[in-house]
Amino acid sequence: MWWMDSINLDVKNNQLYIAGFQAEALAKEFGTPLYVYNGNKIIENFKALKEAFFAQKANPRIHFAMKANSHLAILRLLQKEGAFIDAVSPNEVEIALKVGFSKEKILFTGTSVSNKDLERLVKAEVVINIDSFSQLKRLKKFGFNGKASIRWNPGTGAGHHSHTITAGKFIKFGIPEHQIESAFKLAKTLGINIVGLHQHIGSGWLGKDVNTFLETVDKTIAVAKKAEELLEKKFEFIDFGGGPGIRYKKEQAVFPLEKYAKGIAEKMRASKLSAEIAIEPGRSIVGDAGVFLCEVNTVEEKNIPLAGVNAGFNDLIRPSFYGSYHEIVNCGNVNGRETEDYMIAGNLCESSDVFNENKQALRELPVLEEGNILAILSAGAYGFEMGSNYNSRALSACVLLLNRKTHVIRERQNLDDVLAKQKEI
Ligand SMILES: Cc1ncc(COP(=O)(O)O)c(C=O)c1O
Known part of the structure; x- marks a missing residue:
């Protein structure tokens, strides 16, 4: 699996592990859909960039493009590493200030x-x-x-x-x-x-x-x-x-x-x-440090072989919006020999709502069963950030893994959150 070395994921006993945590166990503890970020990988990516310039005797200002992932906890990690900020809205500016970035380190574009x-x-x-x-x-x-x-x-x-x-x-x-x-x-x-x-x-x-x-x-x-x-x-x-x-x-x-x-x-x-x-x-610091977990709830042969999951493009829009490819892994049966081709279908009322890079490009995966947990890899940049409440779906929860500990850095929305700020007439 090319992604094992490349993005610090492990497979033990055919199970996916993220930063030492069994993916299925994370899904069970925190529920799905769930974003899981590897904080140590984020720091590692930031340092790798810095060191690449140090090797050239240069010391750049590295403005983290917070549009890629603006969770307070992740911004704080990067602030401690000496990052600057690229902010693209006044809210982003004020969030960065709140986290503790000095005003001189924030560039608004x-x-x-x-x-x-x-x-x-x-x-x-x-x-x-x-x-x-x-x-x-x-x-x-x-x-x-x-x-x-x-x-x-x-x-x-x-x-x-x-x-x-x-x-x-x-x-x-x-x-x-x-x-x-x-x-x-x-x-x-x-x-x-x-x-x-x-x-x-x-x-x-x-x-x-x-x-x-x-x-x-x-x-x-x-x-x-x-x-x-x-x-x-x-x-x-x-x-x-x-x-x-x-x-x-x-x-x-x-x-x-x-x-x-x-x-x-x-x-x-x-x-x-x-x-x-x-x-x-932005992407090169947080992109491969994020995994999106969702659960298979429907396995059925329609006019295409379909695996329906409990998430949609309101959670991760990159495949539908850009035709982007994300690796999809069956967390509890990573290397299963018996495979099928599937459309990994979201739960939104839109036919573009699939996690394959397009509707025709079916994905070969170890045979799926209802209740399986899928990991959609490299979802740390422009994933949660581009989320929405489309179909009145709640935004997912987010967990940060740091130094072998788990931290809930964003709670799952509930119906009250989805309705917040609305007024009946
Ligand atoms: C002005 C500006 N700076 C930086 C970025 C970050 O780009 P990337 O996440 O690809 O590094 C973007 C994203 O499009 C941007 O618009």
Whole structure:
């Protein structure tokens, strides 16, 4: 099983273990659907990133992209490790502050930012990454006198799906190449203190896309040099965004961490810019540290062989939304020799609600029985975070495994939670 070494899962006596805990026992104790996060793996991933840069004699600001997983307990783990934060909403900013990240360590990157949002951000005194001329002008009106950077669109994007590509044509983010000089000029005229430049080309790139990314690093460095001349000052940081992918399936290569870190570090060194390197990884820190557990409640041959589970895309939307592949493991019979092909069907009233990467791609699994617990692997990033109450389903519970202990870090919602804030008329 390729995922055993790669993502710290074990199989003993044909049973799946997560960080030393038997998956079926976790399902029994905490109920399903259940997110299980391996806190030690999260720390390990963060350290691996840091060390990849240390090996290149670079010490980047690692802004954890909390949109990938914003549980307080997980943010606290990363705060203790010295992480910075990439926040994309005022709520995320205020959550990060509550966890204890200092305002200097929080970079807000928004899009279609409202005046109400701006007011809260100015009050929070975090660094604001500006993504439009409109935001630049309105910030001035709110009496902003803090630090800001500018997000530009380097013209090329990459990502695991078109939805996650965030640079290039037909993209709403950042200031495009032909306007970037004007943006710096306007910032200068308005007296906005620009201390950095930012790019984020997309999420979940691997393989050849690392070269595409490194080409955009060159472009961003060139723009930073021009901007420093224009503004007559040195930047404090250049932020190359997030995006490093993870291995969701056997056929995918492992992310070339050394090539990535070396590429950025060498290019920055050659540029002679004094700015610090910043990056904004989310998926590569938490993605493979999360497992989603659900229970089989229906095994039946319809016009397709079907295994129905007690979860849906309200819990984990990546397969339905992006056609994403997640490994699925029968926790109590991992290596069973007798197998069948199944549609792993969710419990929502939508035919797209399956955990296979698409409806036609049936998944071969050891023969399933009702009551079996399934583990959907690599669900730690953009899993729970993209959850919803669709079909009035409750959000699942979340457990953190840390140093051989279990911690419930989010309780399962109940009907009152689903109804909260509603008013009858
Ligand atoms: C601005 C920005 N930074 C960082 C990230 C994190 O990306 P990833 O989780 O792929 O590292 C995202 C996600 O799309 C983003 O929009």
